Amino acid sequence: MLVWRYIFDAEDRIAGYYTHDNGTNIYEYRQYLFNVTLIVVATLSGPGGAILRTFDIYTGAQLLEKQLHPPELGHHAEPDFFGKHVVFAGDNGTDIYVLTNGDTFYRIDGKTGEIRWQFSMPDVRYALQ
């Protein structure tokens, strides 16, 4: 039985989906008037993981859609999931940590999509002794 599905556009192919670890499966999503407890699944799609989305795992309702970089700035990766990851803040909030393009990191408010911080680390410098 198909419960729900979301079809990604051809130019916005899914690179990976991410769920919570055990024990912290509960995700507080405060709607305007009341608090509901939701379990979400997050996806990264498009070149380099350009777009972050979250969905209610039971209904498939889309909760968040956030473009992190323009598609033309995405690095091609083989396999698609390589260089992308999402982890959830867990007990202490609804924030989401995101890795895209193998080098860019974000902390994002899971409710509003607001970026709390971001930075890129494409290379590392080390001392040769």
Added chain:
Amino acid sequence: MSELSSLVIHTKLVLTPSALYLVGAAKSTESYTLHITSLVPESGEIIQSAMVPSSIRDPVADFYVLSNGVSENNRIIWIEQGSLKHVGLVPELNAKPVAVKNAEFGLLVDVGITDKGHIVAAKKDGSGRIIKLVENGVKSVHIFKDDVSLLSFSSTLYENIPQTPFEHQSQPIYTGNVDESGRVHVARIYWAPRVGVCLIFPY
């Protein structure tokens, strides 16, 4: 003393109560070196950044992070020239890599439960071990026997069956999941041509 720079591809984020870790592989001349950065989750401020003494051939398949929910016990595990190595994640990034002794492994197989602290390490002879994250290290909790013994067992039982060009079993497939009670299950599945059956060994 001079400074060099190296491209690094990050593949994993690991959130713990004390730090957020960025785990990646830095390109060296002929291999990759594990690179870790620890930072303060709230601010994004970098605590420490370090290369782990390591040599990794394939940054896609040769290293993983074993975790068990959000806790302080997280380890990077990797294959380095047939040896299985691991290092704990601590904010200061000063943990020393440890090698699993007396065992040669061919590859790591991610069965989808690295975030439940389990991964499969397969040997070149076809046998495999389930590796579990424990306090202060990793532990082999189950061994899937090598195929050779099963093949000879089968041939005595089914000696009337003519030999096929397929002398060996196909490559085993490993699969894993966690049930509602939180118990981890891993199975090895492969096709045994001599016997003509698909063999499934659950753990």
